[in-house]
Amino acid sequence: MSATPTTTGFGSVEAGSKRSIVSQIFPWLVLALVLAMTITPIFSLIAGSFSLSRLPNEFSLDNLGLANYYAVWVEQRIDRVLWNTAIYVIGSTIFGIAIAVVLAWLVERTDMPGKLWVYAGVPLAIAVPGILHSITWVLLMSPRAGFINHAWMGATGTSTPLFDIYTMGGLIFAEGLRLVPVAFLMMVPLFRSMDPSLEEAAATSGASPLRATRRVTLMLMLPGLTAITIFQAITALENFEIPGILGLPVNLHVFSTRVFNIIDNVGTIPAFGQANAAAIFYLVVALIISVVYIRLVRHSERYAVITGKGYTPRQIRLRGWRYVALAGALLFLFVTIVLPFLVMLYISLINYMRQPSWEAVQNFSFQHYERVLNQPRAQKVLWNTIYMTIMTATSVTILSFIIAYIVVRTRFVARYFLDLLAFLPHSIPGIVLGLALFWLLLQFDILTGASTFGSLYALVFGFTVLFIAYGVRAMSTALLQIHADLEDAAKLSGAPPFRVATRVFAPLLMPTIVGIWIYCALLSVRFISLPLILSQGGDNEVLGVMIWYLWDNGNISSVGAIGVVLMLFMFLLALVLRFVGFGRQRSVGAAL
Amino acid sequence: MITIEDLHVIFQTDGGKVHAVDGISIHVHAGEFYTLLGPSGCGKSTTLRCLAGLEHPTSGRILLDGEVVYDSNRGIAVPPHQRDIAMVFQSYAIWPHLTVFENVAFPLREMRPRVADKEIWERVTRALELVQLSGYEQRPAPFLSGGQQQRLALARAICRESPVVLLDEPLSNLDAKLRVETRLELRSLVKRLNMTAVYVTHDQTEALTMADRVAVMNAGKVVQETPPREIYQKPQSRFVASFIGQINFLDGKITAPGTVDTPAGKLKFVDGKDHTVGAEVTVAIRPENLRPADEVNAKFGSLIEGTVEEVVFLGNTLDCVIGVGADKVSVQLHPSNSISPDDLLKVRVRPEDITILAE
Numbered sequence: 001m002s003a004t005p006t007t008t009g010f011g012s013v014e015a016g017s018k019r020s021i022v023s024q025i026f027p028w029l030v031l032a033l034v035l036a037m038t039i040t041p042i043f044s045l046i047a048g049s050f051s052l053s054r055l056p057n058e059f060s061l062d063n064l065g066l067a068n069y070y071a072v073w074v075e076q077r078i079d080r081v082l083w084n085t086a087i088y089v090i091g092s093t094i095f096g097i098a099i100a101v102v103l104a105w106l107v108e109r110t111d112m113p114g115k116l117w118v119y120a121g122v123p124l125a126i127a128v129p130g131i132l133h134s135i136t137w138v139l140l141m142s143p144r145a146g147f148i149n150h151a152w153m154g155a156t157g158t159s160t161p162l163f164d165i166y167t168m169g170g171l172i173f174a175e176g177l178r179l180v181p182v183a184f185l186m187m188v189p190l191f192r193s194m195d196p197s198l199e200e201a202a203a204t205s206g207a208s209p210l211r212a213t214r215r216v217t218l219m220l221m222l223p224g225l226t227a228i229t230i231f232q233a234i235t236a237l238e239n240f241e242i243p244g245i246l247g248l249p250v251n252l253h254v255f256s257t258r259v260f261n262i263i264d265n266v267g268t269i270p271a272f273g274q275a276n277a278a279a280i281f282y283l284v285v286a287l288i289i290s291v292v293y294i295r296l297v298r299h300s301e302r303y304a305v306i307t308g309k310g311y312t313p314r315q316i317r318l319r320g321w322r323y324v325a326l327a328g329a330l331l332f333l334f335v336t337i338v339l340p341f342l343v344m345l346y347i348s349l350i351n352y353m354r355q356p357s358w359e360a361v362q363n364f365s366f367q368h369y370e371r372v373l374n375q376p377r378a379q380k381v382l383w384n385t386i387y388m389t390i391m392t393a394t395s396v397t398i399l400s401f402i403i404a405y406i407v408v409r410t411r412f413v414a415r416y417f418l419d420l421l422a423f424l425p426h427s428i429p430g431i432v433l434g435l436a437l438f439w440l441l442l443q444f445d446i447l448t449g450a451s452t453f454g455s456l457y458a459l460v461f462g463f464t465v466l467f468i469a470y471g472v473r474a475m476s477t478a479l480l481q482i483h484a485d486l487e488d489a490a491k492l493s494g495a496p497p498f499r500v501a502t503r504v505f506a507p508l509l510m511p512t513i514v515g516i517w518i519y520c521a522l523l524s525v526r527f528i529s530l531p532l533i534l535s536q537g538g539d540n541e542v543l544g545v546m547i548w549y550l551w552d553n554g555n556i557s558s559v560g561a562i563g564v565v566l567m568l569f570m571f572l573l574a575l576v577l578r579f580v581g582f583g584r585q586r587s588v589g590a591a592l
Numbered sequence: 593m594i595t596i597e598d599l600h601v602i603f604q605t606d607g608g609k610v611h612a613v614d615g616i617s618i619h620v621h622a623g624e625f626y627t628l629l630g631p632s633g634c635g636k637s638t639t640l641r642c643l644a645g646l647e648h649p650t651s652g653r654i655l656l657d658g659e660v661v662y663d664s665n666r667g668i669a670v671p672p673h674q675r676d677i678a679m680v681f682q683s684y685a686i687w688p689h690l691t692v693f694e695n696v697a698f699p700l701r702e703m704r705p706r707v708a709d710k711e712i713w714e715r716v717t718r719a720l721e722l723v724q725l726s727g728y729e730q731r732p733a734p735f736l737s738g739g740q741q742q743r744l745a746l747a748r749a750i751c752r753e754s755p756v757v758l759l760d761e762p763l764s765n766l767d768a769k770l771r772v773e774t775r776l777e778l779r780s781l782v783k784r785l786n787m788t789a790v791y792v793t794h795d796q797t798e799a800l801t802m803a804d805r806v807a808v809m810n811a812g813k814v815v816q817e818t819p820p821r822e823i824y825q826k827p828q829s830r831f832v833a834s835f836i837g838q839i840n841f842l843d844g845k846i847t848a849p850g851t852v853d854t855p856a857g858k859l860k861f862v863d864g865k866d867h868t869v870g871a872e873v874t875v876a877i878r879p880e881n882l883r884p885a886d887e888v889n890a891k892f893g894s895l896i897e898g899t900v901e902e903v904v905f906l907g908n909t910l911d912c913v914i915g916v917g918a919d920k921v922s923v924q925l926h927p928s929n930s931i932s933p934d935d936l937l938k939v940r941v942r943p944e945d946i947t948i949l950a951e
Contacts, residue, residue: 485681488646493748496673499702
């Protein structure tokens with residue numbers, strides 16, 4: 001460097017070039033970080049699947065082989081799990097999408113009354129944790145003691161239950177309902193952006209209204225609908241909370257429960273290597289579906305900028321069916337939001353497990369709340385959950401802004417690779433990532449002497465990896481809508497990069513930032529698959545895990561008390577999300 | 593004031609390398625109003641963005657006020673926020689979350705050492721007065737009309753009192769009438785504040801009316817750099833001649849010094865240059881320089897005659913196309929002429945109004 005440092009009207013020459021070097025290296029650092037976050041867990045998962053040692057911390061390069069794959073494929077018949085998983089995923093996706101299509105169509109294209117209730121209610125359904133849904137269904141529809149079955153058998157005198165939730169049908173019902181809210185939010189813009197003039201053109205060409213809908217509207221929506229369906233299939237495939245509560249106890253296995261079962265089976269020694277081999281099959285299936293999804297949406301989703309055209313789509317008159325439609329929509333909201341809350345409230349207030357009756361109501365007491373919430377364990381868990389949630393949501397938000405900025409706004413040579421890399425974790429099921437981190441962090445601690453394994457930071461790291469794909473996509477969409485000149489004008493006004501971020505990007509992106517933050521907070525409380533595997537007792541136990549073990553031990557009243565508190569907290573977050581985040585609620589769906 | 597030496601910008605795109613700026617060297621004097629004119633994609637905006645520091649050149653050297661802000665050989669690249677430059681964007685780049693006052697105050701608030709609130713207030717008020725936006729201080733910026741937003745962008749650029757202002761097609765989003773008014777206002781404001789301006793436009797009228805000097809760009813290169821009048825009257829290439837205004841091209845051959853043979857006959861010209869006799873050239877004549885032959889102009893110039901093929905009445909002019917042999921020549925006449933198709937039209941052109949192009 002031959003330049004002499006001079007302070008001039010144009011700033012120090014030295015400082016200028018130093019900054020330039022920093023700005024050149026920075027994207028590479030981010031790329032390395034994302035690479036480390038996504039590829040290293042996968043790598044340790046693969047390495048572990050070949051390990052023949054009994055435990056992960058005994059991993060050695062001398063003791064490798066294919067025995068785990070043999071055991072999983074031949075002895076444990078993973079193909080049967082694959083078959084079960086296929087039925088479960090396809091069934092629940094069809095069920096969930098069908099309800100979502102009807103709901104979205106009703107609120108967007110018909111004159112159904114009370115639409116506001118549906119718009120306001122559906123996001124609340126996202127806030128109900130899956131494990132509480134499953135527990136609700138068990139309490140209502142388990143073959144003998146389920147409230148509904150019990151009442152049915154009492155009323156009719158038969159001994160055959162009306163429903164059995166511990167079946168494939170039960171899995172499909174429960175997971176299908178869970179898919180509806182997000183599918184609905186993704187579909188609303190699809191219905192809304194349909195230009196009615198296209199249908200009118202079909203009508204003037206002599207098509208009857210029904211034919212116009214079928215030939216034009218449906219065909220135009222087909223690509224979007226397919227993308228949403230595949231997206232929901234991935235969600236169903238990755239879900240653990242539903243099959244974990246409803247399938248696992250009766251050995252009705254899908255991929256997520258099978259992988260968990262291999263390492264967490266009472267009475268048998270955990271077979272970590274085999275779990276990894278099974279997880280590899282699981283991951284490959286998830287990756288294949290994700291690739292199909294990416295190919296489908298690659299061109300459409302990102303640059304489909306919302307048009308400002310303010311047309312109101314033609315509304316179909318339901319006439320006498322208006323109130324029938326409203327009743328159906330409200331029934332959905334009741335079943336997915338109100339019913340679980342009522343069931344949780346009920347079991348939290350009774351002294352011992354009994355069927356609902358007037359007598360039970362008279363003996364309601366709040367003693368479980370006092371007892372549970374005064375436990376040191378519960379307080380620790382509560383604090384763990386809050387801390388983990390805040391850390392996760394914050395790190396996802398910051399990291400997504402940085403990645404999205406590099407991808408959208410710079411000419412960094414590897415930006416498309418970075419984008420792809422940030423999307424990759426979307427196809428890693430929570431249980432698989434948990435298992436991968438189990439191996440990775442153990443090895444990492446052995447190598448460095450740190451104690452990341454079993455700490456809260458393991459969860460924060462894992463969740464950040466899981467949610468980064470969502471964060472980057474939501475942030476990129478928002479960034480694309482901010483004109484590059486707004487940033488350039490700030491730079492030319494003398495604002496250094498940090499000030500540009502705080503004075504221009506932060507205020508303009510605030511709805512998106514709040515949206516991503518709260519959505520990730522919701523998700524990290526809801527998800528139990530990853531913390532279940534990484535949980536090592538009190539230090540990093542979180543609420544979801546605690547509920548899982550309380551339920552496992554039959555401590556139903558405590559589940560109820562914690563469930564009610566948790567649901568109230570989640571509803572509050574969801575309300576904040578609706579009023580502050582994303583500006584327009586439909587962007588939640590658009591960003592997914 | 594501004595010096596650009598051998599600037600190259602190469603973009604890596606999906607379709608391969610694109611040489612957006614191909615070896616540009618420019619010198620802009622202090623206080624000058626300098627315009628980069630060219631069709632879209634010619635590299636004019638990229639050049640301007642390199643000056644601002646928003647774009648990273650591939651190679652070259654840029655000096656502002658005698659200080660090197662970019663030098664590929666020495667690895668110097670001063671980032672935009674450390675360059676004392678103001679810029680007006682085509683999109684205005686008005687921050688929608690700030691008021692009119694805060695938009696203008698933004699550059700002042702970024703100054704280090706900090707500027708006192710009182711001084712900020714004074715300077716913003718003065719800048720808003722200059723662009724006639726007084727009274728709008730507390731209004732949210734998105735509530736301004738297009739023309740007001742344009743003036744707000746200008747106020748923000750002038751309030752930091754940078755010696756250099758860069759303008760990237762600042763008038764192209766205004767409607768036609770407002771654009772005409774703003775053109776001269778903008779120029780006189782920049783001149784009054786004694787700023788050095790680099791102005792990018794694709795609009796020839798803006799270039800001709802506002803600039804002290806115009807550089808016409810094409811395919812990443814500066815093809816001609818002169819005062820506006822010369823750009824129009826003495827184009828040095830077919831590209832410049834046809835890009836600015838209307839012009840007729842005729843194939844010609846120099847038959848003697850000062851005489852060129854064209855399909856429209858032998859034409860006399862004076863351009864003070866040496867041409868080899870026998871050279872194949874292009875003869876360029878502006879339509880308005882072809883005047884109806886009469887007694888007054890019979891003494892000088894060459895006669896061109898042809899059959900009128902088309903007549904278009906434009907209000908202030910009468911445009912006709914006459915057929916001269918196989919060629920067609922456009923002629924611009926005063927609307928008082930009564931001409932109709934199939935008439936025989938005789939026009940004359942003065943020797944100094946003929947441009948000989950080597951291509």
